[in-house]
Amino acid sequence: MTRLAGAGRLSREDLALYLVTDRALSGPRGVAAVVDAAVTGGARIVQLRDKQATDAEIVAQLVELSAVIDGRALLVVDDRLEALIEARRQGARVDGIHLGQSDASVSAARSLLGPDAIIGLTANTPEHLDAVRALPEGTVDYLGVGVIHPTTTKPDHPAPLGVAGFAAFAAASPLPCVAIGGIDRDDVAALRRAGAAGVAVVSAICAAPDPRIAARKLLRAWGSAGTPRVLSIAGSDPSGGAGIQADLKSIAANGGYGMAAITALTAQNTRGVSGVHVPPTEFLRAQLDALAEDVRIDAVKIGMLAGAAVIAEVGSWLRVHRPPTVVLDPVMVATSGDRLLDADAEQALRALLPLADLLTPNLPELGVLVREEQATSWTAAIAQAQRLSADSGALVLVKGGHLGGDEAPDALVGPAGALREYPGERIRTRSTHGTGCSLSSALAARRAAGLDWLEAVAEVRGWLRESIAAGHALQVGSGHGPVNHFAGLWERGGLAIPPTAEGVAADWWDGIAPIRRAIDELPFLRRLADGSLPERSFRWYLAQDALYLHDYSRTLAEASRLAPTAAEQAFWAHSAEQCVVVELQLHEHRLSTGGAVVLPDQAPATVAYLDHLRGAAFDGDYGVLIAALLPCFWIYTDVGTRLHAEAGGDPAHPFATWIDEYADPAFAAATQEAIGFVSAFAAAADPVTRHRMRVAFERSSEHERAFFAAADLSD
Numbered sequence: 009m010t011r012l013a014g015a016g017r018l019s020r021e022d023l024a025l026y027l028v029t030d031r032a033l034s035g036p037r038g039v040a041a042v043v044d045a046a047v048t049g050g051a052r053i054v055q056l057r058d059k060q061a062t063d064a065e066i067v068a069q070l071v072e073l074s075a076v077i078d079g080r081a082l083l084v085v086d087d088r089l090e091a092l093i094e095a096r097r098q099g100a101r102v103d104g105i106h107l108g109q110s111d112a113s114v115s116a117a118r119s120l121l122g123p124d125a126i127i128g129l130t131a132n133t134p135e136h137l138d139a140v141r142a143l144p145e146g147t148v149d150y151l152g153v154g155v156i157h158p159t160t161t162k163p164d165h166p167a168p169l170g171v172a173g174f175a176a177f178a179a180a181s182p183l184p185c186v187a188i189g190g191i192d193r194d195d196v197a198a199l200r201r202a203g204a205a206g207v208a209v210v211s212a213i214c215a216a217p218d219p220r221i222a223a224r225k226l227l228r229a230w231g232s233a234g235t236p237r238v239l240s241i242a243g244s245d246p247s248g249g250a251g252i253q254a255d256l257k258s259i260a261a262n263g264g265y266g267m268a269a270i271t272a273l274t275a276q277n278t279r280g281v282s283g284v285h286v287p288p289t290e291f292l293r294a295q296l297d298a299l300a301e302d303v304r305i306d307a308v309k310i311g312m313l314a315g316a317a318v319i320a321e322v323g324s325w326l327r328v329h330r331p332p333t334v335v336l337d338p339v340m341v342a343t344s345g346d347r348l349l350d351a352d353a354e355q356a357l358r359a360l361l362p363l364a365d366l367l368t369p370n371l372p373e374l375g376v377l378v379r380e381e382q383a384t385s386w387t388a389a390i391a392q393a394q395r396l397s398a399d400s401g402a403l404v405l406v407k408g409g410h411l412g413g414d415e416a417p418d419a420l421v422g423p424a425g426a427l428r429e430y431p432g433e434r435i436r437t438r439s440t441h442g443t444g445c446s447l448s449s450a451l452a453a454r455r456a457a458g459l460d461w462l463e464a465v466a467e468v469r470g471w472l473r474e475s476i477a478a479g480h481a482l483q484v485g486s487g488h489g490p491v492n493h494f495a496g497l498w499e500r501g502g503l504a505i506p507p508t509a510e511g512v513a514a515d516w517w518d519g520i521a522p523i524r525r526a527i528d529e530l531p532f533l534r535r536l537a538d539g540s541l542p543e544r545s546f547r548w549y550l551a552q553d554a555l556y557l558h559d560y561s562r563t564l565a566e567a568s569r570l571a572p573t574a575a576e577q578a579f580w581a582h583s584a585e586q587c588v589v590v591e592l593q594l595h596e597h598r599l600s601t602g603g604a605v606v607l608p609d610q611a612p613a614t615v616a617y618l619d620h621l622r623g624a625a626f627d628g629d630y631g632v633l634i635a636a637l638l639p640c641f642w643i644y645t646d647v648g649t650r651l652h653a654e655a656g657g658d659p660a661h662p663f664a665t666w667i668d669e670y671a672d673p674a675f676a677a678a679t680q681e682a683i684g685f686v687s688a689f690a691a692a693a694d695p696v697t698r699h700r701m702r703v704a705f706e707r708s709s710e711h712e713r714a715f716f717a718a719a720d721l722s723d
């Protein structure tokens with residue numbers, strides 16, 4: 009969770025809605041009931057304020073409120089330091105104290121309560137601020153600033169600041185400022201925009217007919233007021249995966265209000281770009297000016313700029329209306345390979361870079377911008393990004409999507425080098441159309457919402473990876489498909505279309521296509537098929553297979569033990585038994601020729617595969633375990649059937665018996681049953697379990713490949 013500057017004990021959201029209690033306004037239902045309801049409605053910090061009560065009464069109230077709140081919100085007390093200490097002694101959780109200018113000194117409170125307590129201070133004049141600046145850092149966590157409007161709950165209040173006065177005070181304050189005094193729901197948005205860390209209310213909750221609903225409405229007003237207004241200046245992609253269409257979806261998915269000024273229209277689908285039309289730049293200017301005249305823009309994301317004239321127009325507009333956050337995605341070439349920026353406009357683009365806070369080039373674009381060859385290693389890419397950052401004055405997020413290999417890392421790089429690297433496994437998918445557009449606009453939205461760049465990148469990457477992984481299921485186009493920007497939202501909101509067992513099975517099988525291809529190309533299997541495999545290699549393989557089956561059988565038995573239905577329990581138990589039978593047959597038919605069987609040690613590939621299965625069994629998660637067990641059925645049946653088609657039925661073939669055994673129809677039927685059980689379980693599982701199952705399935709498939717490959721090396 010993000011920590012507020014100058015308030016190590018508070019996180020960003022803690023102060024958003026601050027309830028100050030009032031006994032009279034709470035009426036016969038009592039303060040505790042109001043607090044309970046308000047906290048249920050979302051209030052995150054409660055201050056017990058009761059000027060009339062005795063210390064003993066305050067202690068009793070703190071004990072009661074601490075029990076009612078039960079860790080759901082922070083509890084502080086107004087003014088009464090001794091009562092706080094006594095309440096804590098009696099076991100109450102009281103997080104801190106709020107002090108007025110004439111109450112006990114904040115320094116004394118800090119030394120008494122220690123570094124973990126929350127200490128707030130009322131402040132509303134420039135002199136108060138000077139005094140706060142003179143305190144040792146960490147003495148005070150937040151300021152209560154008001155009153156905003158005249159109010160009856162503080163009879164002796166100073167002259168109201170109004171929203172403008174509050175804004176001026178908050179801008180000068182080194183500490184987060186909570187606005188207080190006569191605030192109702194209509195003020196919340198303006199106060200948040202004025203820089204408030206939160207709003208403190210008394211009557212708006214204590215006097216409300218339903219404090220829970222009142223709290224919820226106040227928080228909703230607070231939340232929407234924080235919605236950043238994000239403008240995308242980019243091209244249109246009618247297929248909806250890239251350009252402004254992707255930007256608007258990304259901004260919305262990341263909590264922003266999206267706007268778009270179109271630089272160019274493309275005729276485009278998931279296979280490529282077939283045309284580009286650039287409207288007159290005066291019309292782009294008209295779009296941008298219309299927005300600037302009316303809307304306060306919190307962030308701009310710049311995408312496709314088409315050519316030098318558009319770049320010049322955007323540059324001239326930005327110099328006048330530059331919003332606080334500018335992200336520039338230097339789009340040059342689409343995922344399909346089509347140019348989106350005239351070659352002669354590269355120089356003009358370089359001149360635009362200093363107007364941005366963050367650049368998000370992919371590797372080819374980074375090379376062009378620093379006038380070098382495309383980096384071929386990640387280290388070289390980071391070095392190029394560092395040069396680009398030093399030259400432009402902007403931070404650079406260098407994206408590793410175009411690196412070959414299993415990794416897709418990103419790195420945030422400044423003029424002195426990488427600030428943070430974000431490692432990540434490459435997601436095996438073709439749904440990467442518009443990933444760059446989506447990433448850059450989401451970053452603009454999250455940065456404008458108040459995250460720093462490091463946090464924004466970490467968060468947006470998590471969202472993008474989830475969206476990339478879910479892209480395929482949208483079934484849009486036959487080329488590089490779009491990502492599903494709302495995958496997480498739909499899933500969590502219960503809007504996701506539940507997957508079918510058939511869909512899961514097809515998806516998983518497609519997902520391991522590269523592994524299956526690699527298996528087919530292994531010399532071991534080629535030579536097994538054409539009969540040229542040395543007998544020694546074959547025997548080595550059979551021995552490892554026997555060793556493997558011995559323990560595989562035990563993990564099958566564990567699946568039987570965990571199975572939720574009798575049919576599954578019987579199936580896995582029967583499979584476990586069959587394994588032992590086959591293992592014994594292998595010994596008898598092949599390995600024991602020429603005397604007693606001496607089994608070798610398990611080879612590293614055998615150990616690794618079994619460790620993976622035993623790990624899944626040990627975790628006790630039935631879904632994950634059966635997903636891990638499945639490739640041994642499925643890949644063997646697949647390989648066996650094809651081997652049989654190629655080499656079966658030839659009694660002269662040196663491996664005929666073995667090949668015939670693997671094409672056994674009973675084994676194929678068992679495989680179909682296993683696929684059915686696993687895919688039905690996955691389809692009905694929650695998304696997280698389904699994902700873990702898929703990962704276990706993919707890992708086992710990779711172990712299958714490594715197991716065959718080890719046999720290649722055995723001679």
Ligand SMILES: Nc1ncnc2c1ncn2[C@@H]1O[C@H](COP(=O)(O)OP(=O)(O)O)[C@@H](O)[C@H]1O
Pocket residue numbers: 343369370371407408409410416417418432433434435436437440442443444445447469472473476
């Ligand atoms: N297959 C993938 N798996 C995981 N992340 C990916 C994949 N492809 C792209 N990304 C991520 O998507 C973002 C866009 O990167 P990249 O494809 O390099 O840029 P562009 O779309 O501009 O060419 C980066 O955060 C990158 O790491």
Ligand SMILES: Cc1ncc(COP(=O)(O)O)c(N)n1
Pocket residue numbers: 242243244245250251252274276311312339341342343348440441442443444445446
């Ligand atoms: C209109 C438009 N703008 C940008 C891109 C780049 O897409 P990517 O995000 O895949 O780099 C695109 N294909 N079309």
Ligand SMILES: [Mg+2]
Pocket residue numbers: 337339370444445
């Ligand atoms: Mg791109």
